[in-house]
Amino acid sequence: MNDNQFATTLMVIMGVLIALTVFLIVIANVLMPRTDFSGDSLVQGSVEERIKPIGALAIAGVTPVNASEGGSDTNLAANDAAASKSPADLYTACAACHDSGVLNAPKLGDKAGWSARLGKGAEALYSGAINGIGAMPAKGGRADYSDDDIKAVVDYMLESVQ
Numbered sequence: 001m002n003d004n005q006f007a008t009t010l011m012v013i014m015g016v017l018i019a020l021t022v023f024l025i026v027i028a029n030v031l032m033p034r035t036d037f038s039g040d041s042l043v044q045g046s047v048e049e050r051i052k053p054i055g056a057l058a059i060a061g062v063t064p065v066n067a068s069e070g071g072s073d074t075n076l077a078a079n080d081a082a083a084s085k086s087p088a089d090l091y092t093a094c095a096a097c098h099d100s101g102v103l104n105a106p107k108l109g110d111k112a113g114w115s116a117r118l119g120k121g122a123e124a125l126y127s128g129a130i131n132g133i134g135a136m137p138a139k140g141g142r143a144d145y146s147d148d149d150i151k152a153v154v155d156y157m158l159e160s161v162q
Ligand code: HEC
Pocket: 091, 093, 094, 095, 096, 097, 098, 102, 103, 104, 105, 106, 117, 120, 124, 125, 126, 127, 128, 129, 133, 134, 135, 136, 137, 139, 140, 141, 142, 145, 150, 153, 154
C-alpha cells in the first residue's frame, strides 16, 4: 500500500466513522425515552419514595414524618400533632443544641447567653429561628414545625431567661 492508497483508505474509514456517529446520535434522539417527568405525579411519587431518608424520627405518640406512603398526609398529621403539643414538648426538638449550648447555641435559662440577643427583639429572634441563623438550620431542622410552633418555642425559651 503506497501513501496515496493509505490516505484514501484513512479518509474513507474516517468518513464512515463520522457518518456512524451522526447516525447513532440521530437514532439515540429518536429512541430516547422521555426524561422530563416533572409533570408526572406517579413518577414523581415513586422517585420521592426511592430517595426518601432511610430513617424517620419517631417520638412516642407522634406519627413519624415519612413513615408511610402518601407523605403529604403524614406530614399534615405530624403538623397537627405538633400543633397540639405544648411549647415545652416542642422544645424537645431544640434541646439537643439549646440544652448543651453546642455550636454556641444560647442555652435554655442561661441569661448571660441570651442577653446579647434579647436586644434584637422577639421578631428578629423568631425570624432567626424560623429561617436559620449561623450554625442553626432553619426551624432547627424541623420543617414539620409551623412558624407559629417556632414562635411558641422561642417565647418559651425567652421566658426561661426573664
Ligand atoms: C443543630 C443545633 C440547633 C438546633 C436543633 C436548634 N438550634 Fe437554635 N441555635 C443554634 C445555634 C448554634 C444558634 C446560634 C446561632 C448564631 O447566632 O450564630 C441558635 C440560635 C437560636 C436562636 C437565637 C436566634 C437569633 O436571632 O439570635 C433562637 C431563637 C433559636 N436558636 C431557637 C431554636 C428553636 C426554637 C429550635 C427548635 C425548633 C432550635 N433553635 C433548634 C443551634 C440549634
